[in-house]
Amino acid sequence: MASESQITYKPIGVIHTPFKAVEDMPIQPQGSSGVRGTLVLYPDYVAGLTDLDGFSHIYVIFHLHKARPYRLKVTPFLDTALRGLFATRAPSRPNPIGLSIVRLVEVKENVLTIENVDMLDGTPLLDIKPYVPFFDDQEAVRIGWLTRFRNQANTARTDDRFK
Numbered sequence: 001m002a003s004e005s006q007i008t009y010k011p012i013g014v015i016h017t018p019f020k021a022v023e024d025m026p027i028q029p030q031g032s033s034g035v036r037g038t039l040v041l042y043p044d045y046v047a048g049l050t051d052l053d054g055f056s057h058i059y060v061i062f063h064l065h066k067a068r069p070y071r072l073k074v075t076p077f078l079d080t081a082l083r084g085l086f087a088t089r090a091p092s093r094p095n096p097i098g099l100s101i102v103r104l105v106e107v108k109e110n111v112l113t114i115e116n117v118d119m120l121d122g123t124p125l126l127d128i129k130p131y132v133p134f135f136d137d138q139e140a141v142r143i144g145w146l147t148r149f150r151n152q153a154n155t156a157r158t159d160d161r162f163k
Helices: 043-049 144-149
Strands: 013-016 036-041 057-063 097-108 111-115 123-130
Touching: 036 043, 036 123, 057 111
Parallel strands: none
Antiparallel strands: 013 036, 013 123, 036 111, 057 097, 057 123, 097 111
């Protein structure tokens, strides 16, 4: 039996968005097309932004600080059926880490302006990575039970089921 070890992360900054409450946020970046926010990096990390302005999109990795404790079976957004947690993108997880691909609008000193935000205002920022299509795009992708909901993510909003 493998032993559990503690892993800790330290935020590198904070995310600011127009979304002040969990309810009515978009469930994915597609549902917030054109909505802007900022990533404000702490001073110790600013040098790491060198050369990032040449990318159009970035991965934003963040701590889902308002998510409630996880359950291994959940009713995800877009559905009414109970599903296995790891077959969903529900925010309440054993390690509440969020991941979004957003458009990078501008890098100015320690502030990144981003677009298509689906994060709550005040969310702790854990990491930033460039999105690179020839690394990240996949062919022949299957999306399981989400196939029948593929067009609903643009308009779906959160509710309090994971708060």
